[in-house]
Amino acid sequence: MTVKVDFEECLKDSPRFRADIELVQSDVSELETRLEKLVKQCQAMLDAGRVYCQNSKNFVGGLRDLVQPCSGDKTVQECLEKFSKKLTVILEAQGEVIETTQKAVKMKLQNFVKEDVRRFKDVRKEFERSSENLEGALARNAQAPRGKQHEVDEASNALLNARKAFRSEALDYVLEINVIEAKKKTDILMAMLSMMEAQAQFFQHGHQSLSELDEYRRKLTDEHTQFVLNAAREKRDMEQKHAAIKKKDVSYDDSIMDFNADAANGIAMEGYLYKRASNAFKTWSRRWFSIQKNQLVYQKKFKDQPTVVVEDLRLCTVKPSSENERRFCFEVVSPSKCCLLQADSERQQQAWISAVQNSIASAFQERREDPHSPRQRCSSVSVGSLGGGGGGGGIDPENEGCKALEVIQAIAGNRQCCDCGEPGPDWASINLGITLCIVCSGIHRSLGVHFSKVRSLTLDSWEPELIKLMCELGNTVINRIYEARIDEITIKKPHPSSPRGDKESWIKSKYVEKKFIQKLPETGRNPPLRRSSGRRNRATIQEQNVRPPLKPKPNRATLPRVTGLSPSDLVQKNNTSFHKDEDEEQEDLSGLHPGALLYRSAALQNFPVMADALAHGADVNWVNVAEESSTPLIQAVSGNALAACEFLLQNGANVNQADSNGRGPLHHATILGHTGLVCLFLKRGADYNAKDKNDKDPVTIALDNANADIVTLLRIAKMNKEMREMDGAFGQSGDETYHDIFRDFSHMASNNPEKLKRRSADPKS
Incomplete structure (x- = not known):
C-alpha cells in the first residue's frame, strides 16, 4: 500500500505535514464531488438502458405478433421467427449488463462516497479538534508565570495531555488518509473491471448469436434479390394486363x-x-x-x-x-x-x-339414371326374399338363433370352447369373435364389456352383420394371436373338467394380462396382407425390402371386398384365409406399430391382423394425421367393409369421430353411397345431424348425391327418434316400421350387397 503521509512527520507536526494533509483534504473533497456526479450519471444511464431494453422487448414482441398475419408466407414467417429469437437473446444479455453495472459500478462507488469518505471526514474533525486543543495548551503553557509554580504545573499537565490526544488523533488521521487512498484505487479499478468484463461478455455473446445466422442471412439476401427481380417482372406484367383490360368495355350490361x-x-x-x-x-x-x-x-x-x-x-x-x-x-x-x-x-x-x-x-x-325409388327399393326388400330358402343365401330373421349357432359353429375351431375346449359351445364373445361354453362365458362377462361382450348363440337375436363378423374370425384365428407363445409358458391350458378357478386364471392371463401373445417389436409375426393383381404395380417398395409407409386412403376400386357371400361361402373363406393364392400378392406390414397396423389392415379388411393389432394395444380410434386425421373405422368405410366396421364398433370405435374435414364415418358412407354402412351406423347411434367443414350433414349430402335409399334411412331414423322422445313417457319403443326397414337393409347389406350399389357415379362433395 502506498503511504501518502508519513507517520513520523505526523508526530513532528511539521509544516510539511500540515501541507500534506491540506493537499489530501483537497483531493478527497474533489474526489467526493466527482464520484457523486458519476453515480448520478450512472443511475441515469441505467434508467435509460432499462427503458431501451423494455422498448426493444416490445419491438421484438411486435415482430413475433407479425408472424400470425404472415403465416401464409413461409419465408417471411421463418425470417421473423429466427430474428426475433436472436434479438430476444441479445436483449436478455443486455439486461444482464445493466444489472452488473448497477452492482459493480453504482453501488460500489456510492458505498465509497457514503461510507469511506464520510469516515474520513469524521476522523478529520477529531484531528482538527485535537489540533486546536494542542494550540490552546501550548499558549497557556507559554503564558504561565515563573513565580506561580501551581500554574506552571497545571499548564504543563494540560500541555502533556493535549499533546498525547493530538498525536493519537493525528496517527488515526494519517492512517485513514492512507487507507482511503488505497481504497480509492481498489474500488474504482474493481468497478471498471467488472463493468468492462460484462460489456465484453455481452458483445461476445451477441457476436456469437448473430454469427449463427450468417448462412441464413446470406441465403435470405439471395432470396430477397430474387424477390425484387420477380416483383419488378410481375409489376410490369400487371401493368401491361391492366392497360390491356382498360382498353376493353367492361360494362355490366355486356358481361358474359x-x-x-x-x-x-x-x-x-x-x-x-x-x-x-x-x-x-x-x-x-x-x-x-x-x-x-x-x-x-x-x-x-x-x-x-x-x-x-x-x-x-x-x-x-x-x-x-x-x-x-x-x-x-x-x-x-x-x-x-x-x-x-x-x-x-x-x-x-x-x-x-x-x-x-x-x-x-x-x-x-x-x-x-336412378331406376328405383326409395319406396320401391324398401318394399322389394321383403323378409321372404332374404330368407334361407332363397338363392341369396340369407338368414331368416325368425330362425336367427338356430342359423347363428349353425353358421358360427361351422367356422374352424368353433365347435369347441375357445378357452377350455368343451364341445358344443353355445355362447360367443362378439368383439373377440370366438365361441365359449357357459362357464367360460360367465368368466368373460365378469371381465367387463371393455374386454369381452358375451351373447348367447341360441337365446339372443343376431343381426346379420354380427354373424358376418363372427364368420371372419373364429377360435382358431384368435388363438393363434392370444396363445402364440403358449409353448413357451409353463401355465397349462384348462380342459373342460378343470375347476372354475383354473379357467378364470387362464382367461384373465390370456385376455387381460395378455401373457401369451407375441411380444413387440417382432418382424414377420403378422400374416401378410394380401393384395389383388390390380395392386401389383404398387409393390416395388416391397421388392426393395423397405418398410412400406402408410398409403393414401384406398378407394373402392383398389380394396378387396367380400360381397354376396352366403354363410357357407363365409365359412369356406374363413377356413382358407391363411392359404396363399397364386394370383395374389402379399403386403408385409409387420414393421408398423399397432395403431398404424390396425389402420392399414382395416383398409385391406384383414380381420386376423386387425385382431392382432388390437391384442397388442392398438387404439381403435387411432388417428392418422398424415391422411386427414382418418381413423381405422373410416378406412373400413372406404372399402365398404361392413363386417370390419362392425368389428371396430364392437371393440369401442367411436361412430362419431370425425376427420380433419369434420366428416365422421356416417358422412363418408353417405358420400360413397354405402347404404348398408349407413344403416349400420344409424343403428349404432351415429349423429345424423353432425355437419362437416362445408356445413353439410349426411341428409344434405345424400340429397346432393340423389341417393334415395340413404335419404330414406336418415329421415326414418330422425322420425323414429322424434317418435321415441314424444312417446317415451308412455313406454313406447318407437315406430316398428323403422325396425323392419332397418332389419331388411341389414340383411340385404350382409347377404345381397350388390342390390345396394349406387345407381350413378359418386358426386364430389
Whole structure:
C-alpha cells in the first residue's frame, strides 16, 4: 500500500505535514464531488438502458405478433421467427449488463462516497479538534508565570495531555488518509473491471448469436434479390394486363354469363341479382345468387352460410315477370313459394332463365339414371326374399338363433370352447369373435364389456352383420394371436373338467394380462396382407425390402371386398384365409406399430391382423394425421367393409369421430353411397345431424348425391327418434316400421350387397 503521509512527520507536526494533509483534504473533497456526479450519471444511464431494453422487448414482441398475419408466407414467417429469437437473446444479455453495472459500478462507488469518505471526514474533525486543543495548551503553557509554580504545573499537565490526544488523533488521521487512498484505487479499478468484463461478455455473446445466422442471412439476401427481380417482372406484367383490360368495355350490361353444369366447384351459374322480400314492405335487396347441387341459393357476404331459395329445382319452374314495374324481372315458382328476382340487363335475365331451365333438365336426367325409388327399393326388400330358402343365401330373421349357432359353429375351431375346449359351445364373445361354453362365458362377462361382450348363440337375436363378423374370425384365428407363445409358458391350458378357478386364471392371463401373445417389436409375426393383381404395380417398395409407409386412403376400386357371400361361402373363406393364392400378392406390414397396423389392415379388411393389432394395444380410434386425421373405422368405410366396421364398433370405435374435414364415418358412407354402412351406423347411434367443414350433414349430402335409399334411412331414423322422445313417457319403443326397414337393409347389406350399389357415379362433395 502506498503511504501518502508519513507517520513520523505526523508526530513532528511539521509544516510539511500540515501541507500534506491540506493537499489530501483537497483531493478527497474533489474526489467526493466527482464520484457523486458519476453515480448520478450512472443511475441515469441505467434508467435509460432499462427503458431501451423494455422498448426493444416490445419491438421484438411486435415482430413475433407479425408472424400470425404472415403465416401464409413461409419465408417471411421463418425470417421473423429466427430474428426475433436472436434479438430476444441479445436483449436478455443486455439486461444482464445493466444489472452488473448497477452492482459493480453504482453501488460500489456510492458505498465509497457514503461510507469511506464520510469516515474520513469524521476522523478529520477529531484531528482538527485535537489540533486546536494542542494550540490552546501550548499558549497557556507559554503564558504561565515563573513565580506561580501551581500554574506552571497545571499548564504543563494540560500541555502533556493535549499533546498525547493530538498525536493519537493525528496517527488515526494519517492512517485513514492512507487507507482511503488505497481504497480509492481498489474500488474504482474493481468497478471498471467488472463493468468492462460484462460489456465484453455481452458483445461476445451477441457476436456469437448473430454469427449463427450468417448462412441464413446470406441465403435470405439471395432470396430477397430474387424477390425484387420477380416483383419488378410481375409489376410490369400487371401493368401491361391492366392497360390491356382498360382498353376493353367492361360494362355490366355486356358481361358474359355461361351455364356450366359440370363445373369443377359444383356451381353451375352465379352472379348478382335483386331479390324482392316476401314481407309486407316488399323491399329489394342485392344478393349473390348461385345454382349448385340442383339448388338455387344466395348469400350476402362470402363467409355467410348460403340461404336456400329452392331446395330441389325439379319441383319448380321459371318464367319472365312482366307484371312488375321493374325491368328484367323473372320468377322462380315452387310448390311452397314464389321468388321474384331481377337481373341487371335483359341479356342477364335470359341467361339466368336458361340456367335455371338447364338445371331443372339436368336434375331430371340424373333422376332418370336412378331406376328405383326409395319406396320401391324398401318394399322389394321383403323378409321372404332374404330368407334361407332363397338363392341369396340369407338368414331368416325368425330362425336367427338356430342359423347363428349353425353358421358360427361351422367356422374352424368353433365347435369347441375357445378357452377350455368343451364341445358344443353355445355362447360367443362378439368383439373377440370366438365361441365359449357357459362357464367360460360367465368368466368373460365378469371381465367387463371393455374386454369381452358375451351373447348367447341360441337365446339372443343376431343381426346379420354380427354373424358376418363372427364368420371372419373364429377360435382358431384368435388363438393363434392370444396363445402364440403358449409353448413357451409353463401355465397349462384348462380342459373342460378343470375347476372354475383354473379357467378364470387362464382367461384373465390370456385376455387381460395378455401373457401369451407375441411380444413387440417382432418382424414377420403378422400374416401378410394380401393384395389383388390390380395392386401389383404398387409393390416395388416391397421388392426393395423397405418398410412400406402408410398409403393414401384406398378407394373402392383398389380394396378387396367380400360381397354376396352366403354363410357357407363365409365359412369356406374363413377356413382358407391363411392359404396363399397364386394370383395374389402379399403386403408385409409387420414393421408398423399397432395403431398404424390396425389402420392399414382395416383398409385391406384383414380381420386376423386387425385382431392382432388390437391384442397388442392398438387404439381403435387411432388417428392418422398424415391422411386427414382418418381413423381405422373410416378406412373400413372406404372399402365398404361392413363386417370390419362392425368389428371396430364392437371393440369401442367411436361412430362419431370425425376427420380433419369434420366428416365422421356416417358422412363418408353417405358420400360413397354405402347404404348398408349407413344403416349400420344409424343403428349404432351415429349423429345424423353432425355437419362437416362445408356445413353439410349426411341428409344434405345424400340429397346432393340423389341417393334415395340413404335419404330414406336418415329421415326414418330422425322420425323414429322424434317418435321415441314424444312417446317415451308412455313406454313406447318407437315406430316398428323403422325396425323392419332397418332389419331388411341389414340383411340385404350382409347377404345381397350388390342390390345396394349406387345407381350413378359418386358426386364430389
